[in-house]
Amino acid sequence: MEVLNGLGQGFSVALQPMNLLWCLVGCFLGTIVGILPGLGPAATIALLLPLTYGMDPTGGIIMLCGIYFGAKYGGSTTSILLNIPGEASSVVTCLDGYQMARNGRAGAALGISAIASFIAGTFGIVALTVMAPPIATFALRFSSPEYFALMVLGLSLVVVLGGSSLIKALLALLVGLWLTSIGTDLFTSQSRFTFGSSFLISGIDFMIVAIGVFAIAGVMESIQAGEENTPLPVPSSLRELLPSMEELKACRFAFANGSIVGFLVGVLPGAGSSIASFIAYGIEKSVSKHPEKFGTGVPEGVAAPEGANNADSGGALVPLLTLGIPGGGTTAILLSALVLWGVKPGPLMMIESPQVFWGLVASLYIGNIVLLVLNLPLVPVFAQILRIPLYVLFPIIFGLSLVGAYSVSDNIMNLALLAGFGLVGYVMAKFNFPTAPLILGFVLGDAMERAVRQSLTMSQGDPTILVERPISAVMLGFAALILMAPPLMAALRRRRLAVPH
Amino acid sequence: MQRRHLLTTGAALGLGASLPARAQGGWVPTRPIEIVAHNGPGSGPDVFARAVAAALEAEHLAPVRLQIANRVGGGGATAMNYIIDKRGDPHVLGVWTSLWMSLPLVQAEARALTTDMTAITRIAIEPALIVTRAESPHRTMEDFINAAKARPGGLRQSGGSPTARDNLVRQLLMAKTGARWSFISFPGGGERISAVLGGHVDIMIAEPSEAGEQVRAGRMRVLAQVTSARLPGFPDTPTLTEAGFAITDVVQARGLVAPPAIPAEAVAFYQNMFQRMAESATWKKYLDDNQFQGAWLSAADTATFFIEYQATLRGILQEAGVRVVR
Amino acid sequence: MASRRFDKDVLAGLALAALGSFIALRATSWDLMGEDGPGPGFFPLGYGVLMLALSLVLTLRALLRPSIHAVETGDLAGHMRALLTWAVFAASALAMQMTGFVLGFALLTMFIVAYVFRRGWRSMVLVGFGCSAGFWLVFTQLLGVELPAGPWGF
Numbered sequence: 001m002e003v004l005n006g007l008g009q010g011f012s013v014a015l016q017p018m019n020l021l022w023c024l025v026g027c028f029l030g031t032i033v034g035i036l037p038g039l040g041p042a043a044t045i046a047l048l049l050p051l052t053y054g055m056d057p058t059g060g061i062i063m064l065c066g067i068y069f070g071a072k073y074g075g076s077t078t079s080i081l082l083n084i085p086g087e088a089s090s091v092v093t094c095l096d097g098y099q100m101a102r103n104g105r106a107g108a109a110l111g112i113s114a115i116a117s118f119i120a121g122t123f124g125i126v127a128l129t130v131m132a133p134p135i136a137t138f139a140l141r142f143s144s145p146e147y148f149a150l151m152v153l154g155l156s157l158v159v160v161l162g163g164s165s166l167i168k169a170l171l172a173l174l175v176g177l178w179l180t181s182i183g184t185d186l187f188t189s190q191s192r193f194t195f196g197s198s199f200l201i202s203g204i205d206f207m208i209v210a211i212g213v214f215a216i217a218g219v220m221e222s223i224q225a226g227e228e229n230t231p232l233p234v235p236s237s238l239r240e241l242l243p244s245m246e247e248l249k250a251c252r253f254a255f256a257n258g259s260i261v262g263f264l265v266g267v268l269p270g271a272g273s274s275i276a277s278f279i280a281y282g283i284e285k286s287v288s289k290h291p292e293k294f295g296t297g298v299p300e301g302v303a304a305p306e307g308a309n310n311a312d313s314g315g316a317l318v319p320l321l322t323l324g325i326p327g328g329g330t331t332a333i334l335l336s337a338l339v340l341w342g343v344k345p346g347p348l349m350m351i352e353s354p355q356v357f358w359g360l361v362a363s364l365y366i367g368n369i370v371l372l373v374l375n376l377p378l379v380p381v382f383a384q385i386l387r388i389p390l391y392v393l394f395p396i397i398f399g400l401s402l403v404g405a406y407s408v409s410d411n412i413m414n415l416a417l418l419a420g421f422g423l424v425g426y427v428m429a430k431f432n433f434p435t436a437p438l439i440l441g442f443v444l445g446d447a448m449e450r451a452v453r454q455s456l457t458m459s460q461g462d463p464t465i466l467v468e469r470p471i472s473a474v475m476l477g478f479a480a481l482i483l484m485a486p487p488l489m490a491a492l493r494r495r496r497l498a499v500p501h
Numbered sequence: 502m503q504r505r506h507l508l509t510t511g512a513a514l515g516l517g518a519s520l521p522a523r524a525q526g527g528w529v530p531t532r533p534i535e536i537v538a539h540n541g542p543g544s545g546p547d548v549f550a551r552a553v554a555a556a557l558e559a560e561h562l563a564p565v566r567l568q569i570a571n572r573v574g575g576g577g578a579t580a581m582n583y584i585i586d587k588r589g590d591p592h593v594l595g596v597w598t599s600l601w602m603s604l605p606l607v608q609a610e611a612r613a614l615t616t617d618m619t620a621i622t623r624i625a626i627e628p629a630l631i632v633t634r635a636e637s638p639h640r641t642m643e644d645f646i647n648a649a650k651a652r653p654g655g656l657r658q659s660g661g662s663p664t665a666r667d668n669l670v671r672q673l674l675m676a677k678t679g680a681r682w683s684f685i686s687f688p689g690g691g692e693r694i695s696a697v698l699g700g701h702v703d704i705m706i707a708e709p710s711e712a713g714e715q716v717r718a719g720r721m722r723v724l725a726q727v728t729s730a731r732l733p734g735f736p737d738t739p740t741l742t743e744a745g746f747a748i749t750d751v752v753q754a755r756g757l758v759a760p761p762a763i764p765a766e767a768v769a770f771y772q773n774m775f776q777r778m779a780e781s782a783t784w785k786k787y788l789d790d791n792q793f794q795g796a797w798l799s800a801a802d803t804a805t806f807f808i809e810y811q812a813t814l815r816g817i818l819q820e821a822g823v824r825v826v827r
Numbered sequence: 828m829a830s831r832r833f834d835k836d837v838l839a840g841l842a843l844a845a846l847g848s849f850i851a852l853r854a855t856s857w858d859l860m861g862e863d864g865p866g867p868g869f870f871p872l873g874y875g876v877l878m879l880a881l882s883l884v885l886t887l888r889a890l891l892r893p894s895i896h897a898v899e900t901g902d903l904a905g906h907m908r909a910l911l912t913w914a915v916f917a918a919s920a921l922a923m924q925m926t927g928f929v930l931g932f933a934l935l936t937m938f939i940v941a942y943v944f945r946r947g948w949r950s951m952v953l954v955g956f957g958c959s960a961g962f963w964l965v966f967t968q969l970l971g972v973e974l975p976a977g978p979w980g981f
Contacts, residue, residue, distance in 0.1 A: 038972045046542025050555050140699035144685075167885050171843055174878045178850055178871065184576055185867040186686045189607055189664055189823070190857055192867055193850075198575040198582070198610040216916070223943055224902070224909035269691035323698070324714045325691040332691075333543035339710065339790060346714025391944035395936035395958050398916060402923075402932065403966055403974065409541075409573040410973050412924040419917035426909065431839045449870045450688070456864030457685050458701060460654055683863055 003130055010358030014366055019059050023363050026063035027370045030070020034086050035078060037211070037404030041071035041087070042330045049337055057341035058359040064337055065317075065360060066367050068330055069121060072273075072310045073371045076113040080302070081106060081385050082397050084215040084404065089273035089309035091210045092281045095436060096294060096301025098218070103297045104233030107241030107383045112299050113306040114375040115243070116255055118368055120307030123259035124266070124314020125364045128321075133350075136322040139267045144454035145466050147271065149475035151448035154275060154440065156479040157282030160291065161436045169437045172428065176441020179204060180449075187453055197413075204417060205408040206274070209442055211401045212421025213428075213435050219394055220426040232386045241380045243299065251303040254284050258307020265308070266315020269327040273312040274443050277305035286485055295436070314364070321357060323347055528766035530592055533566040536757075537595040539580035541573050549755055550596045553624075556783045562774050577604050581613035587760040591767035594621065597758045602811045603664050606818055609826045616811065619763050620803035622775045623756035625788060626796040628728035629666065630735070632712045632721045633704045634697050642725040642744040645704060649680035656682035657702040659693040664823060666753045667706035669814075670727055672821035673748040674741075697721065708753075709734065709792035727751070734792060749813060754796060756803060772800045840886030844879050851875025912943055927977025928967075933959035 013019060033044045045064050052060045075086035080097035093113065100109035127135070155173070162169025182193040183203025194200040235241045258280045265276035284304040285294045294301050319325040324346030326332040338345045343353050350357050388396070405418040428435050452466070459465035467473055536554060538546040547569065554567040572580040577600050584595040597615060605611040631642065639645040649656045660667035668684050675681055685702055687693045690711050696702045698720060705712070706727060713734065715721040723738045729750065731740060741748060757775060759768070778784050779797045788795050798806060818825050851872050858866030915938050923931035937955035940946050963981060966972045974981075 036970070038966060039970060043542045046547065046551070050551060053555060140695055143696055143699055143701035167881055167888075168839075171878060171881050171885070174874050174881070175843075175846070178874045178878070181871050181874070186662060186688060188858070188861070188867050189662060190867040191608075191610075192857070192871065193853065194610075196610065198578050201575045201578065201608070201610060202573070216913075220909040220913055223912050224905040226905060269695055270687070270689050319691065319695070323694075325694050326689070327691055328689045329543070332689075336543060336548050342790065344714055344717075347718035347720055348714065391940050391946055391950065392954050392958065394943070395932075395939050395954065398935060398939075399932055399958060399962050402920060402928070403962070403972065406928075406974060407972060409571075409579070410975075411574060411579070412921065412975060415920035415923065415975075416917070419913070419920050422916070423913055426913070430906075431835045433839065450686075452870075453864050454685050454687070457683050458657055460683070461864060 006354060006358040007129060007362060009354065010360075010362030013058060013355050013359035014062070014362035018056075019062050019359065019363060020366070022059040022063040023066050023367050024370060026066020027070045027367050027374060028066075029063075030067035030072075031074040031371065031374060032070075033067060034071035034074025034076075034090075037078065037084055037086060037207075037400050038407040040407075041068050042333055043407075044071075045330065045333045045337070049333070049340065052337070053340065055341070057338070057343045057353075058356050060341055061334070061338060061343075061356060061360050062363040062367075064334055065364060066370075068334070069310065069313050069364065069367055070371055072121075072313055073114065073117050073375050075309070076117075076302070076306050077110065077382055078400065080109045080113065081382060082215065082393075082400065083218045084397060084400050085207065085210045088206055088210075089277050089312065090306075091206075091214070091274055091439060092277040092305035093302055094210075094214045095281070096297050096299075098214075099295065099297030100299070100302065101297075101386065102232065104235055104240070105247075105297065105299075106386055107235045107379050108243040108247055108299065109297075109302050110379040110382055111241075111243045111376065112247065112251060112303050114372055114379065115248070116251065116258055116303040116307035117310040117375075118372040119255045120259040120262055121310035121314060121368045121371075122365070124263045124311035125361065125368065127263050128314050128318055128364075129361050132318050132322045135267055136318050139269075139319060141471060142268055144451045144458060145469050145472045146475065147268070148448060148451035148455055148466055149472035149479070150265070150268070150271065150275075151444045151451055153475050153479040153482070154279050154282070154444045155448065156482045157278065157286070158437045158440060159483055160282050160286045160485075161434065161440060163295070163434045165432070165434075168433045172433050172435065173437040173441040176438040176443075177445035177448075178441075179209065179438075180442050180445035186450060199411060199413045202409075203446075205414070206442060207408055208405050208414055208417050209421050210439060211404050212418045213425035213439065215397055215401045216418065216422025217425025217429060217435075219397055220422065221429055222390075222394075224426075224430075227390075231390065234386045235383055238380070241383055247299040250298070251300050253287065254280075254300040254303035255307055257284055258304045259311045261304075262308030262311030263315040266312035266327070267318045269319055269325055271447070272328070272443070273309045273316075275447070276308040276312040278440055278443060280304040280308035282482075286482055317364075320345060321349060321360070324349065528591070528764060528770050530563075530565045530767075530770070532592045533568050534563070535568050535570050535593045537570050537572050537580050537583060537593065539572060539577040539596070539598075539600070541571050546596045546598055546755070547571060549625075552787050553596070553757070553778070556778050556781060556787060557774070559783045560778060560781045562777055562781075575610065576608065577601065578608065578611040578613065581605075581611065581615075584618055584758065584760050585613040589762045590760055591763040593760055594771070595758045596755060598755050599666065599753050599810075599814075601758075602807065603814050603818070606811070606815055606825050606827055607664050607823060614811075615758060615807040616804075617761055619759040619761055619768060620800050620807055621757040621759050621768065621771045622779075622800060623754055623796055623798040623803045623806060624775065624779060625755050625793040627708050627753040627755070627793055628726060628732055629670070629706050629753070630709055630712055630716070630726055630738075631704055631706050631724045631741075632697065632716065633724055634700060635720050635722055636700070637703065637722065639703070639724060640722070642739070642741070642746060645724055646674070646678050646680050646746070649682045650678070653681040654683055656704070657685055658682055659685050659687055659696040659702040659705045661688070661693070662686060663821075664818065666751050669751045669817050669821065670706055670748065673751065673817060674746060676820060677746060677748055713792060728794070732792065732794075749817065751817065752810065754806075754810075755793075756798070758803075768800050834889050836889035837886050840882045840884075840889060843882035844886065847875045847878030847880075847882055849875070851879060908943065912939065915939075915942075923975040923977075925977060927979065927981050928974035929959045929963050929981045930977060931975070932962060 075090035076093045078084040078086045079090040079093040083098040085091040261280040262276045316327040326335045405414045538550040557563040587593045697705045725744045854868040854872035857868035859868045919931045919935040933955045936958045937951045940951045
């Protein structure tokens with residue numbers, strides 16, 4: 001009842017014209033920021049902060065969260081149309097989204113992405129509204145051993161992502177794991193694999209690997225296959241531009257999957273949104289009746305990760321708003337914004353500044369609807385990008401990749417690395433190595449190593465801490481299930497075939 | 502940034518940039534000033550740099566535009582090297598933190614030393630609180646130290662990198678008391694606080710801005726303050742010295758620095774500008790909101806601080822068993 | 828009969844075995860076990876050893892059971908085009924620190940239009956100029972994103 005009261009109060013605040021305006025502005029800016037590589041939500045929010053100094057806190061946080069959520073909507077646009085991940089959590093969308101575009105289903109992919117983002121985003125906000133304090137308290141029980149189990153769960157998905165050759169998938173995974181260890185070891189400040197370069201001391205940025213391996217290598221492959229004379233299929237009729245009923249039906253589980261996985265992973269501070277989208281994608285593929293089609297352009301392969309990265313935003317707001325704990329990255333800036341405006345984010349925020357809290361939550365509902373309304377009609381507009389002749393599109397892809405890579409840190413070495421990973425992606429493809437496990441290893445490797453070393457320090461060297469706690473044991477159990485699923489399913493299928501009834 | 506860029510370009514084109522004659526016949530900046538932060542948007546040095554820029558603009562102390570440049574990389578070395586490489590350029594400033602003194606000590610690739618730069622000012626010091634969760638059995642610092650002595654290595658502290666202030670304070674305390682407890686590095690402040698709240702570690706040495714709200718809500722308790730004098734927000738908590746654990750001051754300071762070999766009049770101008778900023782109401786409010794302590798030092802004193810503090814840090818790091826390369 | 832010399836899996840296996848050995852060797856020069864748990868060398872050693880082992884399995888499997896899929900298909904021309912394009916891309920990216928983004932990108936675009944797509948010089952100049960001007964306008968002017976700048980300021 002308290003919740004309904006709060007929401008009621010919140011809507012009365014959120015529906016005030018000024019706040020509605022801020023919501024619109026934020027959503028619009030966020031969508032643009034998400035679409036364009038080179039401009040991330042974190043950087044944009046930080047840059048806009050000075051302009052918001054004198055603002056009313058409620059309006060200010062509404063706008064900033066509009067940017068935060070909007071970026072997740074927009075991030076999939078370049079992933080689907082150009083194979084360039086718009087931001088870190090949209091990397092997984094490239095896998096099936098771009099293939100859908102190549103199959104002439106670009107409009108459907110964009111539409112499904114928007115719908116999944118809406119459903120999962122709303123789920124995340126509802127969960128935030130209803131369950132925020134108990135979930136936040138539950139999340140406190142997660143620490144390094146549980147993070148380790150989560151990472152193992154993520155890594156076990158390699159068997160699902162690997163394609164035909166498990167050995168090659170594992171090798172790609174190991175390369176990805178190794179690449180994250182390049183840099184400075186957090187615990188001992190030891191430089192690893194930096195070859196004396198001060199540039200590599202901070203490690204390699206994920207976006208550079210992803211853009212190189214997907215976008216650059218993708219263009220190279222097109223050129224090698226002589227595809228420059230084959231125009232991309234552009235959906236023309238309205239029916240072709242929107243997702244079909246079968247495609248939407250196929251995504252039913254994906255919508256739920258993305259929502260739940262995204263929200264739960266988002267609640268954990270320090271677990272990034274790309275982890276959420278990978279796990280959602282992996283789960284989707286492992287329960288699918290046609291797993292071999294993933295990677296060729298199946299709608300669930302877009303719906304699951306896109307939903308996950310939006311639900312993740314809702315989840316990340318849980319520790320921020322109920323405990324004042326930032327998850328990292330964008331939420332850290334949101335935290336400093338709240339401090340700037342004199343709102344004190346912490347356990348007392350809900351009680352002391354209810355109009356900010358509930359006003360924000362209410363405006364998130366509104367913002368989500370605004371974003372859906374904004375993005376769906378843009379689908380046919382964006383799909384026209386595919387009409388651009390390839391001899392203009394390829395340079396644009398290169399250009400956007402360069403801008404995206406350079407924006408990580410203004411260093412020319414980022415561009416050199418981008419080119420390097422482009423070559424790596426191309427070589428991998430030509431040698432029949434799957435690239436998704438490399439990206440997966442890169443996303444998880446660092447975090448997994450940290451989780452293990454933190455856990456072992458906590459237990460003074462006793463490795464049983466990794467399996468004895470209930471939450472981590474459950475997740476490790478899931479991981480074992482996933483690892484055993486393919487051979488089990490294959491065995492089951494053989495038995496069924498062998499019994500001639 | 503889109504709007505800011507358009508707005509400022511439009512203003513400059515339409516109205517023409519005006520230069521108020523602020524200085525009394527000395528040097529004034531004639532181009533936009535670049536303020537360099539060693540980490541990305543939203544990070545400590547970045548937020549501080551933006552706050553400085555905002556305060557200067559609010560108080561109309563800067564005759565030209567201020568631009569924040571995030572020069573990320575090398576663990577901080579990129580920004581520091583940039584400052585050194587901009588030798589002679591008086592339109593570049595850097596936000597220095599204690600990291601700028603500890604990093605060259607442990608990282609061979611970091612070639613820039615604050616002692617080679619032109620010190621402008623020290624502005625603020627971040628105190629720290631030794632906190633534990635409310636349900637913890639430890640009520641005072643002494644409780645914790647005794648428990649740690651009873652179970653060597655059994656208690657745990659969450660913190661950042663091993664060269665950061667929280668580990669250095671731990672090393673000094675362990676050396677002083679003979680107790681031993683382990684240090685668990687987490688890359689983000691959120692994870693460190695969660696670890697304490699969830700009972701996975703026993704203590705944390707946190708900044709008041711991180712832990713203050715938790716304490717106010719009754720979820721965390723302060724065992725001691727790592728400052729020289731009690732903070733106004735925590736009048737009932739003893740400082741480490743008062744609690745009986747006097748250790749060398751490990752100062753987490755912030756200020757501004759300029760490239761080497763800039764004209765003396767430029768140094769005077771900046772020193773004057775930042776001194777006025779430090780005395781302004783806008784700045785005092787910022788300090789209060791973030792629970793920093795004002796610690797203004799003149800350019801000359803800051804230069805001395807760089808030398809002395811780096812030497813102190815070297816000693817502490819060596820005692821902590823961290824490999825020192827300079 | 829499949830030519831073993833060009834068996835891609837063997838080549839890949841050997842290359843990864845070399846990488847794995849390198850990683851494992853470097854890892855041994857750091858602490859493997861600290862007093863509080865695994866040191867910085869522990870995980871890289873694991874990755875390197877596993878990589879070496881798996882790549883040897885891959886190589887052996889390819890040597891003992893060569894599959895037709897692994898054989899070089901001989902599309903040398905296609906590879907050359909792709910790799911040359913890549914080389915120009917990489918070179919222009921590196922050159923941008925001296926020429927700036929706009930010029931470097933214009934040259935890259937012109938190369939792609941002319942070489943990959945074999946279009947005439949009019950397309951080449953138009954697209955080259957158009958793309959680089961477009962990027963300059965949108966990113967540096969409108970959005971204020973920093974791009975590499977040459978001595979002429981852009």
